[in-house]
Amino acid sequence: MIPRKAEAEHTPTWKKEFASSLRLAELVKSAESNSQLTGNSDVAELAEINNAFPIRINKKLTERLRKGDSDTRERVLRQYLPHSDELKSNPNELQDPVGDVAAGKTQSLIHKYQHRVLLITTDTCPIHCRYCFRRDYPYPQTSSQQIESRWGEALDYIRADQSLNEVILSGGDPLSLDDEKLTELIQALEGIEHIKTLRLHSKYPAIIPSRITSKLLHSLSNSRFDVVMVLHINHAAELSKELTAAVSAMREVGIHCLNQSVLLHGVNDEIDTLVTLSRELFASGILPYYLHLLDRATGTAHFEVSQERADELMQGMKQRLAGYLVPKLAREVAGADSKQY
Numbered sequence: 001m002i003p004r005k006a007e008a009e010h011t012p013t014w015k016k017e018f019a020s021s022l023r024l025a026e027l028v029k030s031a032e033s034n035s036q037l038t039g040n041s042d043v044a045e046l047a048e049i050n051n052a053f054p055i056r057i058n059k060k061l062t063e064r065l066r067k068g069d070s071d072t073r074e075r076v077l078r079q080y081l082p083h084s085d086e087l088k089s090n091p092n093e094l095q096d097p098v099g100d101v102a103a104g105k106t107q108s109l110i111h112k113y114q115h116r117v118l119l120i121t122t123d124t125c126p127i128h129c130r131y132c133f134r135r136d137y138p139y140p141q142t143s144s145q146q147i148e149s150r151w152g153e154a155l156d157y158i159r160a161d162q163s164l165n166e167v168i169l170s171g172g173d174p175l176s177l178d179d180e181k182l183t184e185l186i187q188a189l190e191g192i193e194h195i196k197t198l199r200l201h202s203k204y205p206a207i208i209p210s211r212i213t214s215k216l217l218h219s220l221s222n223s224r225f226d227v228v229m230v231l232h233i234n235h236a237a238e239l240s241k242e243l244t245a246a247v248s249a250m251r252e253v254g255i256h257c258l259n260q261s262v263l264l265h266g267v268n269d270e271i272d273t274l275v276t277l278s279r280e281l282f283a284s285g286i287l288p289y290y291l292h293l294l295d296r297a298t299g300t301a302h303f304e305v306s307q308e309r310a311d312e313l314m315q316g317m318k319q320r321l322a323g324y325l326v327p328k329l330a331r332e333v334a335g336a337d338s339k340q341y
């Protein structure tokens, strides 16, 4: 039997950091001591909000932001701190705002657009974004193991459709899977000849950069795929030296690094914030890709930015940035055959 101490020593850094995430209990303590970490919610509301969509915040991020200015801290944490507005119902909000369920071909595979499919690999994320478009997604019986057991039927679907050339690993966050599990999945996909590109959508490089382990880099770079890593960063204050090092390691092994942001009221809906984000992403080796309009999931209306304001911000970015630094403004419409630009 492996002694407990030795076992703990083998726990990867990223898992330890994930395990130290702040959850409901820590926020309740914070509310009781009147500290800054509660959004504007009291203890009873925190429990109610947590019940609708559990709280998970990265501890290191909150510590790092504490050293910066209070406006930036508030803007960044607004994405992750529960807010009483989440409890207000809004007629425009939907449990499945982007039509994922209707586009489900198996329990873990979504096929919306030509030539590519999206595989739900896990129900777990390194942090919970309060504006999440999949906050009510019916993950199969909400167990990662049960999701994995559905990969077989998803792989059969991909194998049978020769028009496909790209698989997107999503979730949840695909990097929540262990390196071994992810390698197994990548190898299974490699066996499907018509798949040429593997794309991963992940919040880990920004939130827990140590997730980019040498084993993971080895698996991705040794596959026959063109690999694209799409990060999810909404504010330049989420960038860090550790993230830049992780991106540099990915680029060294040939992984293309792009970023998708969501335009969020009170977080990044200012021209200076967006211009700085694009410039600093580029300085970190990442190309801006999409700026998404909010998907109207339940409890997210307080994040909405109007189309008019979004157009104004895009115009400002076009004036101030080189074309390759201007992300595409995109809206995902349930049932449409492409994103709307």
Ligand code: SF4
Pocket (backbone or CB within 6 Å): 124, 125, 126, 127, 128, 129, 131, 132, 133, 134, 135, 171, 172, 173, 203, 232
């Ligand atoms: S990382 Fe993506 S899937 Fe996970 S909570 Fe945030 S928006 Fe939702």
